[in-house]
Amino acid sequence: MNGEIWILASLEKGSMAEETYGLVAEAWRLRGAGGADRITVLVPGGLPGEELPNLGSCGVDRVLILEGPGFAQYDGEFWARKLSALTRDRAPYLILMAHNALTEDLGPRWAASLEAGFLSRACDLWPDPGGLVTGLRAIANGHLFEEVEFLAGSPFLVSFLPSILTAVEKGAKRLPEIESITAGGPAESGRVNLLEVIAADPESAALEDAEIIVSGGRGVGSGAAFQVVWDLARALGGSVAGTRPVIDWQTLPFERQIGQTGKTVTPRLLIACGLSGANEFTAGMEKSQQVIAINTDPRARIFQFADLGVVGDVHVILPRLAERIEKEKHGGQDT
Numbered sequence: 001m002n003g004e005i006w007i008l009a010s011l012e013k014g015s016m017a018e019e020t021y022g023l024v025a026e027a028w029r030l031r032g033a034g035g036a037d038r039i040t041v042l043v044p045g046g047l048p049g050e051e052l053p054n055l056g057s058c059g060v061d062r063v064l065i066l067e068g069p070g071f072a073q074y075d076g077e078f079w080a081r082k083l084s085a086l087t088r089d090r091a092p093y094l095i096l097m098a099h100n101a102l103t104e105d106l107g108p109r110w111a112a113s114l115e116a117g118f119l120s121r122a123c124d125l126w127p128d129p130g131g132l133v134t135g136l137r138a139i140a141n142g143h144l145f146e147e148v149e150f151l152a153g154s155p156f157l158v159s160f161l162p163s164i165l166t167a168v169e170k171g172a173k174r175l176p177e178i179e180s181i182t183a184g185g186p187a188e189s190g191r192v193n194l195l196e197v198i199a200a201d202p203e204s205a206a207l208e209d210a211e212i213i214v215s216g217g218r219g220v221g222s223g224a225a226f227q228v229v230w231d232l233a234r235a236l237g238g239s240v241a242g243t244r245p246v247i248d249w250q251t252l253p254f255e256r257q258i259g260q261t262g263k264t265v266t267p268r269l270l271i272a273c274g275l276s277g278a279n280e281f282t283a284g285m286e287k288s289q290q291v292i293a294i295n296t297d298p299r300a301r302i303f304q305f306a307d308l309g310v311v312g313d314v315h316v317i318l319p320r321l322a323e324r325i326e327k328e329k330h331g332g333q334d335t
């Protein structure tokens with residue numbers, strides 16, 4: 001059999017999360033390295049049939065569905081044990097996953113039981129001529145990057161920052177090869193029981209992990225005036241951030257500051273509200289995938305960084321936007 005690149009699928013409410021397709025794009029880029037010319041997606045817990053042609057049209061060769069009660073919900077010990085046995089058996093070259101709470105736990109367990117290396121939060125990866133792999137990741141709050149080289153041979157386990165993953169180009173619909181593996185239940189696992197999964201409140205989640213950020217500046221105002229930013233973030237399921245004046249007013253704590261002396265963020269969407277886009281602020285957000293800027297001044301520097309610019313007053317626009325989003329979420333009915 002030819003070498004394979006494996007992708008651990010991320011599922012959201014039973015559907016394939018967009019980041020899985022981003023990993024397919026990375027796998028295509030790395031295809032051929034170490035002789036690995038097949039892409040296999042591992043799907044724990046089953047997959048709706050309509051996703052299969054989508055995976056096929058992205059160039060996925062095979063989908064490996066991991067079935068059985070033990071894969072119905074995450075169990076670190078059990079998943080790591082089963083996945084490492086499968087890895088030993090099939091010897092893939094590279095194993096890619098998206099960085100999230102699940103892989104932060106699973107990745108090190110999976111790698112340790114294989115005595116393999118694990119590179120987390122990668123933002124780039126390239127094969128070495130000698131058949132090994134080197135990756136790049138941000139450290140020191142994004143101010144520095146480090147190159148990390150795997151010293152031992154495959155498999156190489158790597159988690160990618162979701163925000164750097166871009167959509168894969170789709171071709172004609174086709175069905176990938178499908179294989180199902182049924183494993184026993186988590187009763188086999190033993191030492192730890194998962195009692196409950198408690199979702200983090202997105203408004204207060206760490207900015208570095210946020211997919212959506214609503215950031216306010218001096219133009220929003222301090223204290224109660226800032227509520228419009230919180231309301232929009234809540235409607236979008238996003239996190240709240242601010243520029244330095246907002247932190248200086250103590251409207252937000254320091255860990256919510258974006259910029260040169262604050263956090264470096266890479267969300268899928270950043271909404272910049274009533275902020276000018278000073279150098280020291282944009283240094284911390286210029287790698288955001290999509291930026292929407294709202295400012296009364298059409299010459300504001302932030303518009304140079306925006307995919308969509310709205311000239312207007314945040315106190316008029318944000319409440320309307322939040323209201324409209326809430327309405328859409330409730331099927332067009334007033335809340």
Ligand SMILES: Cc1cc2nc3c(=O)[nH]c(=O)nc-3n(C[C@H](O)[C@H](O)[C@H](O)COP(=O)(O)OP(=O)(O)OC[C@H]3O[C@@H](n4cnc5c(N)ncnc54)[C@H](O)[C@@H]3O)c2cc1C
Nearest residue numbers: 217218219243244259260261262274275276280296313314
């Ligand atoms: C060494 C150093 C480090 C720094 N580090 C950081 C940092 O990490 N992060 C950071 O953010 N700053 C940092 N700063 C400060 C930075 O230089 C800017 O002063 C700051 O980013 C400006 O914040 P602002 O955009 O909110 O305010 P302003 O520059 O005052 O901009 C306010 C904007 O709001 C608009 N506006 C006003 N009213 C409305 C309204 N009703 N609706 C819509 N728009 C409106 C205005 O047109 C204006 O563009 C640093 C400065 C120094 C010297």
